[in-house]
Amino acid sequence: MDEISPVDSGRPLLKVRDLSKSFGGVRAVIAATFDLHKGELLGIIGPNGSGKTTMVNLLTGFVKPDSGVIEYEGRNITGWMPYRIARLGIARTFQMIRPFAELAAFKNLVIPLYSPRVKSLSGGKYGDRDAVAKDLLEEVGFERESSVTYKAAGSLPHGYLKRLELAKCLALRADLIILDELFSGLSIAELAGIVPIIEKLMVEGKTIIMIEHRLRELFRIADRVLVLNYGMIIADGKPAAVMEQDEVRQAYLGSE
Numbered sequence: 001m002d003e004i005s006p007v008d009s010g011r012p013l014l015k016v017r018d019l020s021k022s023f024g025g026v027r028a029v030i031a032a033t034f035d036l037h038k039g040e041l042l043g044i045i046g047p048n049g050s051g052k053t054t055m056v057n058l059l060t061g062f063v064k065p066d067s068g069v070i071e072y073e074g075r076n077i078t079g080w081m082p083y084r085i086a087r088l089g090i091a092r093t094f095q096m097i098r099p100f101a102e103l104a105a106f107k108n109l110v111i112p113l114y115s116p117r118v119k120s121l122s123g124g125k126y127g128d129r130d131a132v133a134k135d136l137l138e139e140v141g142f143e144r145e146s147s148v149t150y151k152a153a154g155s156l157p158h159g160y161l162k163r164l165e166l167a168k169c170l171a172l173r174a175d176l177i178i179l180d181e182l183f184s185g186l187s188i189a190e191l192a193g194i195v196p197i198i199e200k201l202m203v204e205g206k207t208i209i210m211i212e213h214r215l216r217e218l219f220r221i222a223d224r225v226l227v228l229n230y231g232m233i234i235a236d237g238k239p240a241a242v243m244e245q246d247e248v249r250q251a252y253l254g255s256e
């Protein structure tokens with residue numbers, strides 16, 4: 001990815017310091033500290049229950065940290081509500097996909113397309129949102145004018161729902177896109193269709209965090225990976241180097 005992803009090594013886009021969150025006696029994230037630079041694709045990996053989704057929830061305001069600091073573009077956003085964070089241009093997908101099941105697939109993009117962020121970025125001129133929504137679906141691999149665009153989202157096959165989730169992030173015109181297990185449940189053919197879309201986003205200068213269990217596919221596109229184990233970051237570096245580390249191998253033994 002290095003040749004097509006110009007990583008800005010200046011001030012980090014996202015700065016996380018000593019971030020911690022417990023649920024009762026469970027320490028889900030413990031003193032996490034890392035930086036993310038503009039244009040990077042960062043993978044977050046780790047065994048089940050290691051704190052990956054909690055990390056995403058902390059970064060996007062769905063869970064409040066017990067302690068620590070999150071800075072985005074130099075601004076302290078710790079404890080902000082999800083809608084304020086989304087407004088800054090941080091978008092996420094969810095592991096559990098809950099579309100507006102009754103609405104046509106393209107109509108599911110209407111909410112992000114009406115968001116205050118899109119309003120301010122477009123100077124209040126939204127244009128023809130149905131057309132924009134259909135363009136976005138095409139961008140994530142829905143065939144132009146295919147019937148699936150008009151189908152109720154609740155009836156879409158899994159692979160299309162994943163693409164719809166990604167399209168919602170694009171609709172928000174997010175700069176930082178956080179994908180929580182985007183690859184899970186996709187066939188090899190579906191993966192072959194979705195990976196180039198992510199590569200294109202990187203070329204466009206987006207910054208991406210991917211939580212993944214599909215390591216082989218992730219490692220082909222990630223600049224860097226963080227490994228979580230029992231809530232702690234146990235490794236941070238290039239995919240190949242990280243997987244060489246004994247602690248990482250041990251964390252994965254028996255679980256992957």
Ligand SMILES: Nc1ncnc2c1ncn2[C@@H]1O[C@H](COP(=O)(O)OP(=O)(O)OP(=O)(O)O)[C@@H](O)[C@H]1O
Nearest residue numbers: 023026027028046047048049050051052053054055
């Ligand atoms: N809302 C919650 N209430 C109580 N415990 C929680 C909550 N959310 C997460 N946990 C616990 O925190 C720990 C980390 O969970 P988390 O979902 O972040 O892990 P994960 O790495 O994303 O797991 P997976 O790969 O299975 O999705 C787990 O022990 C989990 O049970």
